[in-house]
Amino acid sequence: xxxxxxxxxxxxxxxxxxxxxxxxxxxxxxxxxxxxxxxxxxxxxxxxxxxxxxxxxxxxxxxxxxxxxxxxxxxxxxxxxxxxxxxxxxxxxxxxxxxxxxxxxxxxxxxxxxxxxxxxxxxxxxxxxxxxxxxxxxxxxxxxxxxxxxxxxxxxxxxxx
Numbered sequence: 001x002x003x004x005x006x007x008x009x010x011x012x013x014x015x016x017x018x019x020x021x022x023x024x025x026x027x028x029x030x031x032x033x034x035x036x037x038x039x040x041x042x043x044x045x046x047x048x049x050x051x052x053x054x055x056x057x058x059x060x061x062x063x064x065x066x067x068x069x070x071x072x073x074x075x076x077x078x079x080x081x082x083x084x085x086x087x088x089x090x091x092x093x094x095x096x097x098x099x100x101x102x103x104x105x106x107x108x109x110x111x112x113x114x115x116x117x118x119x120x121x122x123x124x125x126x127x128x129x130x131x132x133x134x135x136x137x138x139x140x141x142x143x144x145x146x147x148x149x150x151x152x153x154x155x156x157x158x159x160x161x
Contacts, residue, residue, distance in 0.1 A: 003051060003052045003054065003147055006147030006150055006151065007054065007144070007147055007150070009150065009154075010143045010144055010147065010149075010150035011144060013143070013150070013153075013154065013157075014140075014143070014144065016157065017140055017143055017153050017154075017157065018140060020153070020156070020157045021136045021137075021139075021140055024133065024136065025133065025136060028133050032132055032133055033129075033130055033131070033132050035156055035159075036127050036128065036132045036152065036156065037127075037128050039127070039151075039152040039155045039156055040127040040128040040148075040152055041128075042155070043148050043151045043152050043155070044148060047147065047148050047151070049109075049148070050108070050109045050110065051109070052109070052146075052147060053101075053105060053109035054145055054146060054147070055124055055125065055145055055146055056101055056102045056105040056109070056111070056121075057100060057101040057102070057105065058100055058101070058145060059100065059145055060096040060097035060100060060102070061096070061097075061117075061118045061119075061120030061121045061124070062094040062095065062096060062118070062120050063087055063094070063095040063096065063097075063118050063120075064095075064118070064119065065079075066119070067118035067119055067120075068082055068083060068087070068095065070116050071113060071116045071117075071118070073116070074113055074115065074116030075113070075116075083095065086098055086103060104117075124142075124146075125142050125145075125146045125148060125149045126138060126139065126142065127139065127142075127148070127149055127152045139153065140153075
């Protein structure tokens with residue numbers, strides 16, 4: 001299924017996913033993390049992020065000080081210069097990119113700073129983390145950005161029927 005179709009399907013399923021997550025919060029299964037992780041592995045065995053890169057095209061990761069230092073060192077510039085060129089503080093006081101798509105994303109959807117990318121990029125889309133129950137709101141938002149997250153959630157939701 002094409003990326004655009006997967007994202008449209010996620011938009012159509014948003015209410016159902018929200019309702020499903022409400023039920024999960026009320027009565028979480030003991031193996032919720034394992035269910036997420038299993039579906040994560042299966043979905044990412046089938047999908048190639050390089051065909052999409054929607055996360056890099058539409059959202060900004062949060063840059064912590066350690067991320068800024070690592071990326072600046074990788075680029076051979078001072079951290080202050082990286083901030084001045086590429087980042088700003090958002091409403092929550094976090095450093096985020098000035099523009100989307102990410103200025104480090106190439107036309108081939110490869111990241112030009114992959115080895116030095118921020119932790120938020122390294123962990124995205126977060127469907128293989130521990131304590132998934134705590135990040136269900138983030139996961140729900142990510143279904144609208146990442147086709148893989150939409151598929152992970154779809155499989156979880158339909159498995160319970």
